[in-house]
Amino acid sequence: MSDASPILVWIRRDLRLTDHAALSAAAASGRPVIPVFLNDEAVQALGAAPRWRLGLGVEAFANTLAGIGSELVLRRGDALECLGRLVDETGAGAVYWQRSYDPVQQARDSEIKAALRGRGLEARSFPGHLLFEPWTVETKTGGFYRVYTPYWNAVRGRDPGAPLGAVTALVAPRAWPAGDALSDWRLGAAMDRGAEITRAHVRPGEAAAQDRLHAFTAGAVGAYARMRDIPAVSGTSRLSEHLTHGEISPRQAWAAGMAAMERGAAGAETFLKELVWREFAYHLLHYTPHIAHANWRPEWDGFPWNTDPDRSEVRAWIRGRTGIQFVDAAMRELYVTGYMHNRARMIVASYLTKHLLTHWKIGLDWFADHLVDWDPAANAMGWQWSAGSGPDATPYFRVFNPVSQLDKFDPDRAYVRRWIAEGRAKPAPEALSYFDAIPRSWGLLPGDPYPAPVVGAEDGRKRALSAYENRGF
DNA sequence: TAGCTCGTTGGACAA
């Protein structure tokens, strides 16, 4: 193979042209570049909403590539087989991709890299999904961090480097290999009829990501430290759906946050800390991969969680019918929009795991199936933190009271009014849209009476505390 | 090594 052979750039969770190391390196080579997206086992393993949202992102990115005269070739099947076939068809001499940090995918990527190199191909992976490679952050004694604040102190002064400029041109191959039609993949098939409703709430694509970052760092970041906790207000960056699909790089967000801090924006440091929480989640996933599926603290293995996902209490939680307004509003926001405000995530997680004494894995699975911004590391860390089984020194008696939380963070009930229709003469359009989105088989109507709490705020707290006292560790 | 400080996101209650 000659130096002029094409380079395959295997696109995964990096649906962008800016700050994309693999595409930039391929572009700089001057050789033909063939961007490829594979509907492989990793895509098939995604939950319904993340898979659907990924499809929208892929569509947007294919259009972006078309705008610079390139294409996104779509193939379906086992990743290594697909790549091997594409090498045969195109005469490619190299395969580049952006690194993945999920341990399962990392192991698969290593095998693929070895197999490609075994064929005499150049196989290169590039960083970019994180600010810092997880293995480059160590304690002074050479271990990994289990507590956020020391982790933050270790990385806050680090320079992740300036974002790379956008790729503006790619040399096309002599002939494009054939590809699938995205619509044939039916990535949204598991979304049922709810997808049409959720579609109005997502903003796929790199351009949307840039718009959101600019709008946030020019505006809401100032009051971020305070307003990010109010779920009825647009006080957050809303970058999560873009970061998880790589429609923007964390380095771009970091650079914009640093610039805001230099301008004196009060909430900028809090925003940078949130970006570092994302890093910390991947740090933990890297060093303790069991965080994704088992109690991070094994002493919790003996705790008598309720593990039946068909219990009526769990069904009420899922359907937003617990009778606890904050919980129900949040669960409906999730169902309709594919998103849930961060404070609401903590409250529904606390209610499920503490008031309902339900295993965090049931909540983790529901989120993995319904969040358009689902992230394997953040989801696992968040649920285990809430449940108390994770890497944190949260005292066991720290149980969120979903009623007093409402007074603190939704004092005028704007969030509740937006999402709960029952008992109102003129429900909000969002509240009504919930009933359009859910399956008819749930048998719910906006005119139903609002339920009494399945477990009251105070009763649940007492029950959880006594369960923890008897936990035997 | 040993000692020290501290821990994202809270609640209840008293003053």
Add this chain to the structure above:
DNA sequence: TTTGTCCAACGAGCT
């Protein structure tokens, strides 16, 4: 209404 204090105890991480 707001503010302060206690609620356990332990392990992480630093010095």
